[in-house]
Amino acid sequence: SYTTNCINGNILIENGYLKLPKIGFVKLKQHRQIPSDYKLKSVTVSQTPSGKYYASVLFEYESQVQEKEPHNFLGLDFSMHELYKDCNGNEPSYPRYYRQAEKKLKHEQRKLSLMQKGSKNRGKQRVRVARLHEKVANQRKDFLHKQSRQIANAYDCVCIENLDMKAMSQALHFGKSVSDNGWGMFTTFLQYKLEEQGKKLVKIDKFFASSQICSCCGYKNPETKNLAVRVWDCPECGTHHDRDVNAAINIRNEGMQIVFA
Incomplete structure (x- = not known):
């Protein structure tokens, strides 16, 4: 370039x-x-x-954005499979485009690796592989743009966790899955779409125990440190929790406290 x-x-x-x-x-x-x-x-x-x-x-160009008083709040909790779950229990059912194209990509990349370097056929095959990667990237970007636009139009303030996605992919060996859902790209799109309308994106500290705290009574459940625990019942108030929805509610409540502090 x-x-x-x-x-x-x-x-x-x-x-x-x-x-x-x-x-x-x-x-x-x-x-x-x-x-x-x-x-x-x-x-x-x-x-x-x-x-x-x-x-x-x-x-x-000149533009003066009028800041809006936040009334509608939405909490989003990162999800490896669905991209996110919100505090209302909704999820976008992310199609996981890379996983869909992975078999075809393996086949084309294997063909590329066996071709003689510098040959015309290798150059043509390199372009085929590049087009497949480009298609996956474009599908992902299109999906993330549409989701972020829907949220930005519907809510005044969105609350998320400030996650280090690179560290997460390396520590938990989820590199392909983390790269496939594009959470970092999604939050970037969401932030500028909100800001151009005078709205806010609030980032909560990544060490905030959103998954462990009961959103109804505030009880902290140490068992939810285990990622395998997807649902749990609060021993204090008896509320049945979906791990991700409960986390999204806590993220929203913490974001509201930050905004109105």
Whole structure:
């Protein structure tokens, strides 16, 4: 990739074409209309491993976001299989795109490894593998964008745990599963979508015992340190808990305390 700054009109977007320095006008597929008061600052041109070219154009504009008083709160607890569970007991049923494509990826990557380095067939096979990876990444990104948009439109404040996903994938040997559901990407999308509407994303300390505390009476159950315990009954008040839903409720309550403190 390379980035170039806009100086004396050397970068322009007009009539379905992008003007670049030393290249001239290149036909483009424009994803959205640019308002007339936006000022073009720079463009970054990048090439994907599958051979596609993308131009990311940076604009400057004035915007004053009015902060909203939070009324609707949502707590989200990270889930390895469903991406998350919220405090209302809902889950997005994440399709796990990488796992779906894993068998085909193994087959194509095995073919690539057996081909002679530098040959034309190896170059063609490398592109096939890159396209498969690109498709999985695009499916995941599309799903995460849609989920984060639904939540950002429906709630004023979303509360999550501030998790270190890299450390989690290494410590628990869940590398593929953690990478597949894209929790870090999801929280990034959610944060900017909330902030552009004057809403908030609150991050709770990762050492907060969200799974161990009963959301009804506050009793702390040490047995839930074991990840195999998915449901439990509170010995103090007798409430039956789903581990992840109970954690999401506690995360929401802790986030409300932080906001109103």
